[in-house]
Amino acid sequence: MTVNRQWLLARRPQGMVTEENFEYRESPVPEPGKGQVLVRNLYLSFDPTQRGWMEDRESYMPPVGIGEPMRAGSVAQVVASNHPGYAAGDLVQTLGGWQDYLVVDGSAGGIGLSRLPPGVTPQMALGVLGTTGQTAYFGMLDLGQPESGQTVLVSGAAGATGSVAGQIARIKGCRVIGIAGGPDKCRWLKEEARFDDVIDYKSENVDSRIGELCPDRVDVFFDNVGGDILEAALNHINLRARIVLCGGISGYNATEPQPGPTNLMNLVVMRARMEGFIVIDYVDRFAEGAAALAGWMQSGELVHRDDVQEGFENIPATLNRLFTGQNIGKQMLKIAEPS
Numbered sequence: 001m002t003v004n005r006q007w008l009l010a011r012r013p014q015g016m017v018t019e020e021n022f023e024y025r026e027s028p029v030p031e032p033g034k035g036q037v038l039v040r041n042l043y044l045s046f047d048p049t050q051r052g053w054m055e056d057r058e059s060y061m062p063p064v065g066i067g068e069p070m071r072a073g074s075v076a077q078v079v080a081s082n083h084p085g086y087a088a089g090d091l092v093q094t095l096g097g098w099q100d101y102l103v104v105d106g107s108a109g110g111i112g113l114s115r116l117p118p119g120v121t122p123q124m125a126l127g128v129l130g131t132t133g134q135t136a137y138f139g140m141l142d143l144g145q146p147e148s149g150q151t152v153l154v155s156g157a158a159g160a161t162g163s164v165a166g167q168i169a170r171i172k173g174c175r176v177i178g179i180a181g182g183p184d185k186c187r188w189l190k191e192e193a194r195f196d197d198v199i200d201y202k203s204e205n206v207d208s209r210i211g212e213l214c215p216d217r218v219d220v221f222f223d224n225v226g227g228d229i230l231e232a233a234l235n236h237i238n239l240r241a242r243i244v245l246c247g248g249i250s251g252y253n254a255t256e257p258q259p260g261p262t263n264l265m266n267l268v269v270m271r272a273r274m275e276g277f278i279v280i281d282y283v284d285r286f287a288e289g290a291a292a293l294a295g296w297m298q299s300g301e302l303v304h305r306d307d308v309q310e311g312f313e314n315i316p317a318t319l320n321r322l323f324t325g326q327n328i329g330k331q332m333l334k335i336a337e338p339s
């Protein structure tokens with residue numbers, strides 16, 4: 001334990017991220033000061049929002065600085081602690097970044113530092129019971145407000161967030177249609193996640209298929225993609241529909257500002273509501289979300305998939321799997337197992 005391997009942000013991306021955007025460095029393992037905790041990253045989370053953190057623009061978090069370790073959520077293990085709340089060996093969740101070791105303020109709390117609940121594995125903590133599952137839970141229930149018998153449409157439906165969001169709507173008694181890329185993901189959504197129907201946006205006309213599959217129109221659209229898919233969905237909204245803007249991954253690598261939907265007036269005509277959200281605003285209610293999600297997992301109503309890559313050298317390339325659709329479920333990378 002002498003060397004801290006790190007991937008630093010070296011250059012801001014134009015378009016898709018490449019390895020040129022990062023620089024590998026080895027530095028000494030930091031010493032924890034008063035009230036601080038030294039942790040070792042075990043599992044890294046990969047999230048589309050990291051692409052936004054690489055841009056030099058105002059957002060819900062400051063941009064990652066040039067020369068800083070790339071920001072990332074992680075599950076880590078406490079190596080040494082100068083804080084009474086943590087002891088060596090504890091498994092924690094933190095914003096660990098692309099590095100082996102970091103020191104964290106022991107009082108950070110929330111997404112800064114929190115202990116893994118008993119029985120929760122690192123993969124669950126980053127995926128279905130972590131911010132990913134919480135995004136699906138609060139986005140679908142607080143904003144989408146699905147009611148039994150209604151029709152719910154989800155884009156990015158085979159992904160970590162979309163697949164959970166759609167299943168929650170199904171659990172609440174809705175008819176759920178997913179939009180995803182490719183036959184394998186579509187098959188999984190129907191056969192395992194038990195979506196009522198699926199649209200393969202890579203081989204089908206999304207607009208006309210929504211019309212065919214949603215004869216009573218769409219009451220809730222949970223959107224992870226934006227762009228043409230958002231526009232197509234807006235053509236089919238019902239009276240008082242809720243459009244939940246969770247993300248817009250189709251535009252994250254765009255080099256020009258993306259045009260908005262041309263049919264926003266449908267919101268007026270249909271007295272509909274479109275609203276964005278950021279999951280960290282719900283951090284005080286994460287225990288509620290985790291309890292509900294864990295209960296549905298135990299009863300077999302909620303399934304999920306994790307995509308765990310390995311190897312410190314593969315960290316930069318793993319980010320792009322989200323934007324090429326290579327990830328099968330929640331994208332993570334394992335650096336080490338708990339000791």
Ligand SMILES: NC(=O)c1ccc[n+]([C@@H]2O[C@H](COP(=O)([O-])OP(=O)(O)OC[C@H]3O[C@@H](n4cnc5c(N)ncnc54)[C@H](OP(=O)(O)O)[C@@H]3O)[C@@H](O)[C@H]2O)c1
Binds near residue numbers: 046182246323325
């Ligand atoms: N608001 C919040 O607080 C919050 C929190 C977490 C995540 N999010 C958002 O939730 C969405 C999903 O995130 P996730 O972590 O669960 O990732 P994910 O869905 O597991 O992975 C990303 C998926 O997006 C799809 N995709 C990529 N490029 C696309 C394109 N141009 N057009 C259509 N689909 C594309 C791919 O699926 P296909 O193979 O099906 O194309 C890919 O597998 C993102 O938009 C993210 O920003 C929001």
